[in-house]
Amino acid sequence: MKNQFKILLLMLITSWSINAQKHDVYNMSFDAQNIKILDLDLDGTYVGIEESKDDKIYFEYSIEFDNYSKKEIEKQLEGINTSAQIVEDKLIFKTSSTNVLSDVVYSIESLFGITFEGNNISFKEPTNKHWRKSKQYFYSLNDGSKIKSLKEYLKNLKGLDGKGGTKKIEKKNVKTLKTNFIIKLPSDIDLRVVAVNSHLTFKFDLTTQVNINSRNTNLMFMGITNPLNNFDIVNGKFKSNELDGGAYKFNHLSDVQIAEVQNLTIDSEFSTMKIGEVGEHVRIVDFNGKFWIHNFSENFKNFQMDTEYSEINVFYPEDNDFFLTTFGHDTVHYTDNLITKISPSKKNESSKMMIMGKETNPNKIQINAVYGIIRFGKDFIELGE
Amino acid sequence: MKQDIRTLFTEEDDLKPLPKNHRSEFADKLKKQSKPKQNPYAWLSAAAILIMALTIGFNVMEMESKPELNHVSPIIAQVEAVEAAYLKDIETEWQSFVAIADDAVLVERFRKKLKDLDTDYQDISVQFKDDSNNILVIEALVENLQTRLQILKDIQKHINILNQKNEQNEKSI
Structure with a gap:
């Protein structure tokens, strides 16, 4: 019996080496x-x-x-x-x-096509409540790529049998x-x-000068440190652990996830960005983006956002004092359970909208928002709709 | 024939808002097929899925029969139908956006963005003509159309939130 098993195993291995x-x-x-x-x-x-x-x-x-x-x-x-x-x-x-x-790339051969087995696809229910996440959470997301096995894919797919039913897709029919x-x-x-x-x-980790110009491209990094770095990214996704120094331009990125940022400027539009921790000297200029700022480092010194038609979600800095001002007009603030709307002035001029903390605090957050939506939260932020 | 099945369900679902994730939308709509209330754009997603399924089926049949095809491929016809439907909805959303936007600069920026996306679409269409069975290319086409529709819906939602309240005060904590 044992010998039979060995022979079978050998045949399987041989078969793989011939095909692959x-x-x-x-x-x-x-x-x-x-x-x-x-x-x-x-x-x-x-x-x-x-x-x-x-x-x-x-x-x-x-x-x-x-x-x-x-x-x-x-x-x-x-x-x-x-x-x-x-x-x-x-x-x-x-x-x-x-x-x-x-x-x-898997290519499936099925004479009558394939179908998705909806019951096997488990998507988490959408939630309006978004919890603060640690920067370590973003590190774990950005480490390596996950490759699904063929078995995992086939779990969600079935072949059509041409008679209105479905049938299992055989591995031999997958390229x-x-x-x-x-x-x-x-x-x-x-x-x-x-x-x-x-x-x-x-x-x-990249410490030399890096210039990247990409379109419809997904980029994943460990750390990137250099004051002369220049990134111009259009469409696609961007994930990184530390970003220290340089200028980053993100145009229409569906997913930007960065564990830590410091000493840099981000110029973005039409992008969704999640930042694990804001460090020293960060400035963001944005048009119509969506931001999630989860944490601030102990001495972030100053963080500035200049935005127009942007949606900004900020978790208050934990364990350190800060002074926060929002400046602009025609912007809605959601602060815990309070909603404050600053209407446009007659001349559409910006003015101070909200202040938090003492001006003498060394860590300063300034958000300049025109036609914006700003939400602040301690542990979670609820989108409300 | 090849298709990137890998890319269908690889997103971190808990981080990505579902409405922006078309793959999730596809699956979600499929799951809710029997329910009476549907998103007005659900059929577009379903149509896109159908195209992908047809791509695979058609490609295999094509491989088996090897006929000389002189007519328009069913996949191309399907994509054209989906494209026409999306473009109609995009136009409707555009008109609705222009009607509520009280900011000429904003309208102009969106006009430019939509034009850029259309240029991208034309580039992908060239790839599609060369390789109409490539699932990645079909996905890229559908994603482009969905993006245009989504940004128009998002900005209208944004404007509506801004217009909800109209009280001026300064708050200090």
């Missing part, structure tokens, strides 16, 4: 001794960026195919173009894919495309990135 095929897209390393800048031009790719342990820059790009025909694999690979060249002190790397790649793309670079190299329709996960 790994294909190298680009494997190259460059001596980084004379390279100061890595210039990445990415279109339709999914890449992890790590620190190299020697003085070299590595590109390790491969794709694993499971259940794909030879022709389908060739077509996929032909659609990917990569190149690299050194120009003076700069290494320029370009890659583009005709099909947008992700970490894992899997797994992108393994890692770039490794020494931590003292500056980065310039232009990314479109991509996903970038940085797996080490």
